[in-house]
Every structure is written in structure tokens, then in C-alpha cells.
Amino acid sequence: MRIYADNAATTKMSRAAIDAMVDCMESHYGNPSSLYELGQEAKERLEQARAEIAAVIHAEPGEIYFTSGGSEADNQAIRSGAAIGKKTGKRHIISTAFEHHAVLHTLKKLEEEGFEITLLPVHEDGLVRVEELEAAIRDDTCLVTIMFANNEIGTIQPIRELGAVCKARGVLFHTDAVQAVGHLPIDVKDCNIDLLSSSAHKFHGPKGVGFLYARKGVRLTNLIEGGAQEKGKRAGTENLAGAAGMAAALREVAGHMTENAAHMSALRDRLIAGLAEIPHSALNGDAKKRLPGNVNFCFEGIEGESLLLLLDERGICASSGSACTSGSLDPSHVLLAIGRVHDVAHGSLRLTIGEDATEEEIDYIVRNVREVVEYLRGFSPVWRDLTSGKTPFIL
Numbered sequence: 001m002r003i004y005a006d007n008a009a010t011t012k013m014s015r016a017a018i019d020a021m022v023d024c025m026e027s028h029y030g031n032p033s034s035l036y037e038l039g040q041e042a043k044e045r046l047e048q049a050r051a052e053i054a055a056v057i058h059a060e061p062g063e064i065y066f067t068s069g070g071s072e073a074d075n076q077a078i079r080s081g082a083a084i085g086k087k088t089g090k091r092h093i094i095s096t097a098f099e100h101h102a103v104l105h106t107l108k109k110l111e112e113e114g115f116e117i118t119l120l121p122v123h124e125d126g127l128v129r130v131e132e133l134e135a136a137i138r139d140d141t142c143l144v145t146i147m148f149a150n151n152e153i154g155t156i157q158p159i160r161e162l163g164a165v166c167k168a169r170g171v172l173f174h175t176d177a178v179q180a181v182g183h184l185p186i187d188v189k190d191c192n193i194d195l196l197s198s199s200a201h202k203f204h205g206p207k208g209v210g211f212l213y214a215r216k217g218v219r220l221t222n223l224i225e226g227g228a229q230e231k232g233k234r235a236g237t238e239n240l241a242g243a244a245g246m247a248a249a250l251r252e253v254a255g256h257m258t259e260n261a262a263h264m265s266a267l268r269d270r271l272i273a274g275l276a277e278i279p280h281s282a283l284n285g286d287a288k289k290r291l292p293g294n295v296n297f298c299f300e301g302i303e304g305e306s307l308l309l310l311l312d313e314r315g316i317c318a319s320s321g322s323a324c325t326s327g328s329l330d331p332s333h334v335l336l337a338i339g340r341v342h343d344v345a346h347g348s349l350r351l352t353i354g355e356d357a358t359e360e361e362i363d364y365i366v367r368n369v370r371e372v373v374e375y376l377r378g379f380s381p382v383w384r385d386l387t388s389g390k391t392p393f394i395l
């Protein structure tokens, strides 16, 4: 038995996405920039993918730029916002403490280049406060970048309200929507989003392709020079198979979004209820304002890494937080941002279920997590100190 419960790290490609890619590789191998028919057919196929993607987030096809994934889209969006600000002498950027590293590391670079960065706090419920954004905006603020939904704890931010504040104050608004696209309804116009990042492999598309939405009139900065592709904003022969696979995957998940969300959130709540029965445990992030498939817990007195290895032996693929930081011994910056202390943050478990999850799988996960946590606590010195009263319980 293998249960894949790490869909926030990546997802299994859908049949529709694979078929679309194979079709492009076999039949549309021309270069979209070539003038003969084979090239122009490839170009048409690319533009069809662009239009399909645009429709899902209520954008215009001309506002979609293909990238190599979410990280590139985040880098390009933030660099573009910074460049626009710099032109008018604005060098202040607002973000949050629990963004993906593609955002945080880009901001760090910009700080070294003379920009000033304000990171808004994230509250214990895993949400930022609209009033705190409002208070942080200054006359020299050029960009606000706040993620749509967090990749570790799944909390969904009040994007529409945040977008309205940015619009009222005339500040560009970028959102890293990598975890949200294909999983939540998104209307970029209604939410006043100027820039939005997305990645295909988080919604059953291929790895290595994503897109950046840039509202008409927002001037993008190139990260890659060398050609006229993507209106001169992203050079390099287009990844047609990737773009077509991404569009096919998105079309499919968008077509079943309501049913998928209902099914997954019912299973998510069953999983949360089951794990909450484990003593000295706590759910991370708001119980309801979270992605339909996301469950993230802390268990006191254990090591998250050992938990993962033992769950793997029992066929469960899970994560302690972000795939990007696993392997390092630092606790998750997201859990620290919501106020978990180091010791507690170390005992974290993220389970992100997919559309095809079943009740039997959820019950198997609950049973096995319970057994493994009990087993690990059995020989944990930290747990011994907690139970003997030497150190106080936190959870």
C-alpha cells in the first residue's frame, strides 16, 4: 500500500496532461517562431494553452507569460515590481514572514540592492491582518507581495481585501498563488491582483513549467535575455509540451473544483479530527480558512524527521513542512512565524491529500500516525522530561 499525502510538494500528472504533452511532442514539434505551417501550428497550440489558462483566472490571454515554474514567476514578478518602483524613487516592499523562499530570497537580494523590506507578522491562525497591511504602506511603497495560500499550513489569506487596500493606495500587488491555482476559485480582476505566480506541477501538470499573470500595463522586467518570445519578456524557445500539459491539467481541475473541494475538505476534517485525539498535539493554522487538502500538526516530544521515516515504512508519503527545507535541521520558518517555539515546531507533520483520497486511506493514516507518535515518544528523552514534570508541556 502506498498513500501519497504530499500533494503540496508536487502532484501526480493527470492523464489529460500527459496526453496533451505527448500529442505536442509527436505532432507539434515545430518551433512556434518559425513561419512555415509546422511552426505556426505549434504557435497556435501555444496560444490556445495561454487562452485556456487565462480564462480560469479571469485574465486576458495577453496577460499570461509562460515561465519555468513558480520560482521563476515569483522572481520575475518581484523584480518587476521593484524596477517599476525604482523608476519613481520608491524602494519599499511589503511581504510576510511566511512566504515561500522563492519570494523571501528574492527580497533578501533586493534588500542588498538598496530596497527596504517590511515583513508583516502572521498571526497564530496563520493569517495576515488587512489593517496591518494598511498601516505598513508608506508613500515610498512600490510593491506588496503576499501569498494566496501557504504551502505548509494551507491557510488562505484575505486576498480580495488585501488587493483592495493596495489598489486604494496605488501600490502594485503580487500574490504567489502556486498553492491556490486549480484548487480555489481565483478572479484576478475582482481581487485587484496585478501580478500572480503559478506552477503546473502543483495541479497535476508537468514539472518545470508555470506562468506569471501580469495585468495589462504592468511592465515586466526580463530575467532571461535573448529572444522575442513572450513579448520579449522571457527569451527562449517555448516549452510547448509543458504549456499544453499545464493547460490541460488546469482545465480538468478547474472543471471539477467545487466537487473536488467538497470531497477533499470532508476528508481533511476527518483527518484533523482523528489526529487531534493524539495527546499533546495541535493543528497549525486556522481549521477552516485552509486549503481543502491541507493538514499540518505539531506533536510535542518527537522529531518530525523520525516520524516521516517511520511513516514511509508504512507506505505513507508525508512531509515535515516544505520540501525545499527538509533535509535541513532548522525548524520551519512558517511554524516559527505563527509563534510555535523551536521544540514544538520540530515535531511537525504536513499531510496534503489529493482529489482521489478515500476515507479508508484517511483512517489508515490516522491509525499509523497515532502508533508511530506513541512509539517515538516511548524512547524520547524530551517526552520523558515532559511526562515527569521536569519541563512543562506547551501543547
Ligand SMILES: *Cc1c(COP(=O)(O)O)cnc(C)c1O
Binding pocket: 008, 009, 068, 069, 070, 071, 072, 074, 100, 102, 147, 149, 150, 151, 176, 177, 178, 179, 199, 200, 201, 202, 208, 209, 210
Ligand atoms: C512549489 C511552490 C513554489 C515553487 O514552484 P516551482 O514550480 O517548484 O518552482 C513557489 N511558491 C509556493 C507557494 C509553492 O508551493
